[in-house]
Amino acid sequence: MPTPDASRWISTFLDAQAAELGAARNTLLAYGRDLLDFAGWLERRGGALADAGRDTVEAYLIHCDAQGLAKATRARRLSSIRQLYRFAFDEGWRADNPALRIAGPGKVQRLPKTLSPEDVSRLLEAAEAKGRTADERLRNRAMFELLYATGMRVSELVTLPLAAVRGDPRMVLVRGKGDKERMVPLSTPARAALANWLRHRDTEDEAGRTRGLAPSKYLFSGAGAGGHMTRQHFHLMVKDCAILAGIDPARVTPHTLRHAFATHLLAGGADLRVIQTLLGHADVATTEIYTHVLDDHLKDLVLTRHPLARKG
Template sequence: MAAPASAEIWISTFLEAQAAELGAANNTLLAYGNDLKDFAAWLKRRKMGFTEADRDLIERYLIDCVAQGLSQSTRARRLSAIKQIYRFAFEEGWRDTNPAIQIKGPGRQKRLPKTLDVPEVDRLLQAARETGRSKADRIRNTCLMELLYATGMRVTELVSLPVSSARGDPRMLLVLGKGGKERMVPLSPPARDALALWLETRDAAEDEAVANGGQRSRYLFPSRGKSGHLTRHMFFHLIKDLAVHGGVSPEKVTPHTLRHAFATHLLANGADLRSIQTLLGHADVATTEIYTHVLDERLAELVLEHHPLAKDPGVKG
């Protein structure tokens, strides 16, 4: 098959295939597109295109990325995008060879995710029960936090939950994750209690809205905004307020740190990695394995802080 005539068609065809065949998430497709457009522009300035580029040219581009001061993770991501599009081009018959297949990347710096200990989570949950302009707000905030900690959902998954998924006092919730993939997550008794109370409060407000000429929302956490549900941005600010109210450092607290806390606390209490991988919706167990490093680090800190042999012999306790 003849290769496309322009870089734009190369990129758009590749992204369409990623979306259709692999179910790639929108953010992933956007990142691939931006990285490949940068590479295409770099090639164009040298009067070259995807069809003509060879290994030497790709490596020169990566060197130029270093000269621009791009971070190690950004350079690794750009090379990954280039490798993916050339693998696709080879499979489609646009190229007889894959010029990027043997190029070694800079790798990625492994950063351990920030997490929270159990007392900090307890303080956030208590703050949710006490923080809000009205009783309905406090009930909603409690439900949001209980669900987030009980399930490890991503914040987008949480705020966009359809109310239909929460009917009937469920023991499990069906969650629509990245790439349109569904998974089931169990609910703890406190989360089920918080959900039942919020449904009662929410439905009463919906009934009143309909009586006044409004329409019912399909979302568990409705909003009058364009999306129709509570936004990630609004929830981010809410959780920071809860951190302040609960006496937890706001720098440590984001919706994602509750997801990390869910995983590390499960692991610390004996859950296996495969189960945690399924609950988090990770495509690869290698992504989940980062939590073993977090747990190892926490255990090391406990030993250094509390074991008598770890103390400086010159310091009297």
């Protein structure tokens, strides 16, 4: 366990990130895990957050490397430490930021996995086939259609309020990372799947009221503490549907459908700035990764379909 001083530093920093910057819950959890690990490592060496220097932070990163942690994990830990010390400097707890000039290991830039339009069609059909009851199958189809039509993050999908889709809307208001809101359009198939699910949902809610049960405020309710389907539950559902669709489940996650949404839009001629807005990316540089996915696809087409390439 960290010392009281370390706990105070970390908890105060996390509170400020949540209050001032609107950091998402998962981001705060990641910061907390990283900083607790760093504080614990310092204490085992007889050190503390208040007096750690640049050499100490670098030694910790070497320790993380020796543990076999991935580059991306080490880069994130350095970022967490750097931000904590920036906050400590602003608060007057430290006269410097010992992590400021440390060059991180860098992240390995991986192209996002995506799916072909044919793969997505098979997944959508599999979603409608999966489920013990008719309403489960309608719910599953609605979830997959929504995810592919809007490019929502899975956390945004499972926490989508029921009120957001009432009245057959053409656009849906999504609350994303950092509590930022954006409008995303709904495709005709997604609206049809939603309408079918809502009819069943309303029937179930009415039956529940007669038994004294209050309906869930979420579009996709669940038995968990949050009152909505969990991300883990949906993740497993996606894997099951991939198997039903004859697609390697290792290639498919909920985020893969988000990538497919962006890649297929770009291939269809959509502007990168539009895709950035729809995905809720703060920086267009994050969205630019999809241009590389498309470049690889076009390169593959030239190498496999061009008549001179086939002769070679």
